[in-house]
Amino acid sequence: DMDHCFFNQASIPTSTQNNNQRKVIQYIPHADDTDDKNGHGTHVCGTVAGHKSSNGVTGEENSDNGVAPNVKIAFMDVGETGEPYLSIPSDAQLLSTGRYRSYDENAHIHSASWGTSVTDDNRENANGYTQRARNFDNYMYQSPDFLVLVAAGNDGKFNQANSVGTPATAKNILSVGAHINDVDNMHKIAYFSSRGPTQDGRTKPDVLAPGDSLTSASAGKNCGLSQKAGTSMATPATAAAAALVRQYFKEGWFPQGVKGKGSEIKATGALVKAVLMNGAQWVTDVEGGGTTVEPYDNNQGFGRISLTHSLYLAGKTAALLDVDEGVVEDGEDKVYDQTIVTANGCAYPEFRATLVWTDEPGIAYGRNNLVNDLDLLVTRKRNGTADVDYRPNGRLLKDSVNNAERVIVDEVEEGDVFEITVAGANLATDEQSYAIAMTGCLSGVSYTAPVNPVSNTSDANDSKTKFIVIVGSVVGTAILALLM
Incomplete structure (x- = not known):
């Protein structure tokens, strides 16, 4: 919803990438150019990069802003209002969203809040290493700067194994499951979060992020908010964390934990993924119980992401x-x-x-x-x-x-x-x-030992550096690319 204050800007974005836009630098209406009343695309974009603006020119500090509010968005709409199925273009077109400029002007992160639902009838294929999963791996192999994040799916109820659906079954991407968004229950996996392994025995999901009752932008309301649940919500939160990791290296926070003290590093997708997975913390239970959760199992993979444990900030982590x-x-x-x-x-x-x-x-x-x-x-x-x-x-x-x-x-x-x-x-x-x-x-x-320890967010978030994320989701959905 381009009328929402999180995305308000001086001019309407078009299918031609324009990095001078305040927030949305590209909008490709592959299916249509609207969001439905459910507001899935608006919600996921608000999570990753929402940044309130009253004048469409400058952003304002607001507690409801997204995880990485200075990120810019290249968006592909793959959901047609009123239709139950997505309209997905070729994988090459999909993954190239926001990547039509030079290295420094391109998106380096792709967030996909969509995928194949897994049932008993299609499990062998949908949970397998499909041609689409292979295509995602190949694109990342050919583009080492790039990291694709994909929602694991919402088919994990009753602790159903082998319920992660393609393209979240790809090797090189970061497959994201959901945990409860509650300080007292963040150690619990959301009951719906899809479980691994894949058909060839690989561990999925890779990581977890908050995906239950997340508050973000609501379509059709100027500055309105709504709560949604799903791995679709966990994925943009993780994509935003990935953007902050890239920013950490770009702005010279590494290794001393102080901005500008180190040299700029143009981090590869593999490095961003390694840093996020390295700091991930264990969860110990599933919402509603019914199963045992162990380290590295197919309920949680490497655990819930934690920038506090992934990045060094002098005096804070x-x-x-x-x-x-x-x-x-x-x-x-x-x-x-x-x-x-x-x-x-x-x-x-x-x-x-x-x-x-x-x-x-x-x-x-x-x-x-x-x-x-x-x-x-x-x-x-x-x-x-x-x-x-x-x-x-x-x-x-x-x-x-x-x-x-x-x-x-x-x-x-x-x-x-x-x-x-x-x-x-x-x-x-x-x-x-x-x-x-x-x-x-x-x-x-x-x-430098922590004096005022930070919570599970990165101090790199105070930067004015602009990034672009590619977002993909469903009806009124996005293929979201992050520019950084």
């Missing part, structure tokens, strides 16, 4: 962050060393390392869709002796199925040394690029 982007050849090992330092006041109890790589697309409907297999191994040295090896994703042995791997080590001590190995275990190509994120009381960077 507890753990230092280190990252790298590299390339490994078949049979090669890349090794990183991290030493735990607590004498400076750092008291973070864990060491975490997360490896993510954007894999070459597999074969549609294949049963083993990991093409290049990398392995993450963390070895602890205490008092000069290597005493424990840690394998990823809660496994006793290596993971040869997923292209995201994380190790969490609890109860670290001063002087512990961690040797982190990224191994090119079994590559079908000559080499594979990757991103790794590590957090803890790490040596090598000055540490």
Whole structure:
């Protein structure tokens, strides 16, 4: 709803990308150019980037603004009012929304609040590695700057396994489930949130975000708000968090946690994904009960996103962050060393390392869709002796199925040394690029202990930098691209 104050601007956006617009820089009416009374597209866009404006020129501070209010939106409408099914264009056209300019002017994040509903009749296909899932993987493989986020789906009632629907079954995208939006119950997965695994055994969803009773923009009301629930709501919240991670690196917050102290980094999609997954926190229950929730299971994946645990802000968050982007050849090992330092006041109890790589697309409907297999191994040295090896994703042995791997080590001590190995275990190509994120009381960077700890939001949100997100949703729905 372009009349809503969250999106108010001097002129109506067209299908031609115009980055000078205040908020919506492109509107492609693929299905139609209206939102229905349900206001799905208006709501998801408000979550990711809503920014109240009275004059259509300047934004205003408001507690109801979106998670990343300075993001700009490229929008594709794929839902026709009154019609039950979506009108989806070709995958290439869909994913190119907001990406018709130079690198710095293009969208780097795509948020898709739509997907295939999974039933008993279509589960084998809809929950599989479809041609669309393959196309999404291929687009990201060919565009390493790009990160696509897809709603896992709302077919998880009665704790139904294998209910994540394509294209959320793709490897390289970030599949988003929902948890309860309540401080006292944020450890609970929303009862409707779709569950994994995929048909080829990969863990989905990847992460969770608030998706129950989210308040955002309401269509047909100038500054009105409404509450909605669904993984459609969780996905734009996560896309906005991804935008803040990109901003963190772009504005030089890394590694000292102070804006402008570091060099600009043009983060890849794999790096943004690694940082978000590295900081994700466990949930322990499902709304309504009925099942046991375990780390890395197909209810929660890596857990609920938490920028507080993903990014280091000097004096505000507890753990230092280190990252790298590299390339490994078949049979090669890349090794990183991290030493735990607590004498400076750092008291973070864990060491975490997360490896993510954007894999070459597999074969549609294949049963083993990991093409290049990398392995993450963390070895602890205490008092000069290597005493424990840690394998990823809660496994006793290596993971040869997923292209995201994380190790969490609890109860670290001063002087512990961690040797982190990224191994090119079994590559079908000559080499594979990757991103790794590590957090803890790490040596090598000055540490400022938290004085006024932040909540689960990033201080990078105060920037005036403009980003573009691609949003996709249903009736009155968007394909949403974030420009940053």
